[in-house]
Amino acid sequence: MHNEQDAIDRDVLMTRVIDGHATTEDWAAFRKLADEEPTTWDELTQTQSMHGSLCEALDEATAPADGVDLPVQGQDAFHARGRIARTWGGWLIAASVLIAWSLNLPLQGSSFTATSGLGPNLGDGYVKVDEPADALRAYVDRGRKDGSVVGLVPDVRVLETRASTDGSGRLEVLLVRQIIERQQVDQVYRWTQDETGTLRPIQVKVRTVSDRPF
């Protein structure tokens, strides 16, 4: 059995051999150790093999580094625009839809008529919305036509179920309904935080190519 210092010397000698730093004296000391305890050779072989495997795995894990270049100049302006877009983008979109609906303006695109609801037919390009479900249906149908909507996820996710507060004995269910959309973009970014906690856009390199339809 080795004490701690012996083990250290043994480890260091082994590491020098593996890394190609062993001097003549180191080799002599190592052979002496191995003569005293023959399993030392096995340990050396095992450790070197593990070092090789570890390095292969690390090489694979760090390979993406070769494809990461420094960000181009002008990225700061992009950050500012990104922050503004994130802060206001959702509200702007919501507001524009609200305005369009309140004025009964045609949604983008053409030749679509919603048939639900009562009242006069407003003609092609107009959507009559009596209930929220009408708007959703119109959106999905129209999106399917132009390819921007793939479809509705059939399973809804139930977040919470509780008794209704109106005393009717009915239940209120809080749920998430998911819509799968398709968009074509020039580049995609993922938001992440740097070491100071500032949000940064990270360009994602998409390499997957597929002719399989969504």
Add this chain to the structure above:
Amino acid sequence: MSILVCCRSEGNSLADTQVGSASSDVSSAIAGDQAALRRVWATHRRWVAAILVAHKPRSVETEDLLQVVAMTLVQRISDVRDERAFRPWLRTVAVNAARATGRRHQVEKKSRLRLVRDHAVSSIEDAVEPEVLEEGRVLLDLARGLPEGYREPLLLRCVKGMSYREIAKVLELPETTIETRIARGRRMLRELASRTETKVGVGEHASCEGVADAQ
């Protein structure tokens, strides 16, 4: 018994040549030379990636963190006081980026909604990938569980051509300490691997006990 023959010379390592020739580039980059900065990044990004691998949560992409480090490098390189401080500074940037992601990852995991139908989804993230069964990946996983002081030198030694001298510059430690830590790290890894009878289920938090550092 067959045994290995090692003949690589530390003094002539690739990294010595590469990083040595890049020294003037570091100074130029600090002074604002963009072309030099690109060369500096190309020279150093592999070991930066190794540092990230040593510190990041498994589920976070190394490439994403590299982009963060690259961004910080561009924005803050002028803050580095001199060439010698560059590598430790870059290492700190990488460690901070990985740790910040780790902290956020923990918060996200804790605050994640537990949905009724979501059990299968939430368990995917923590599942062991089939590829991890490969020896090298299992070892890398085990190595990531080693104490930081051993983990970094051990992994940096695997970066093509990183010599003890270069590792010492990055970690701001004497070369002898680097040698000792690599040696001890290898022993810890060997012991961890031998204790892991089946290679499935080896987590990030495997630990080594009873190990003292000799400097």
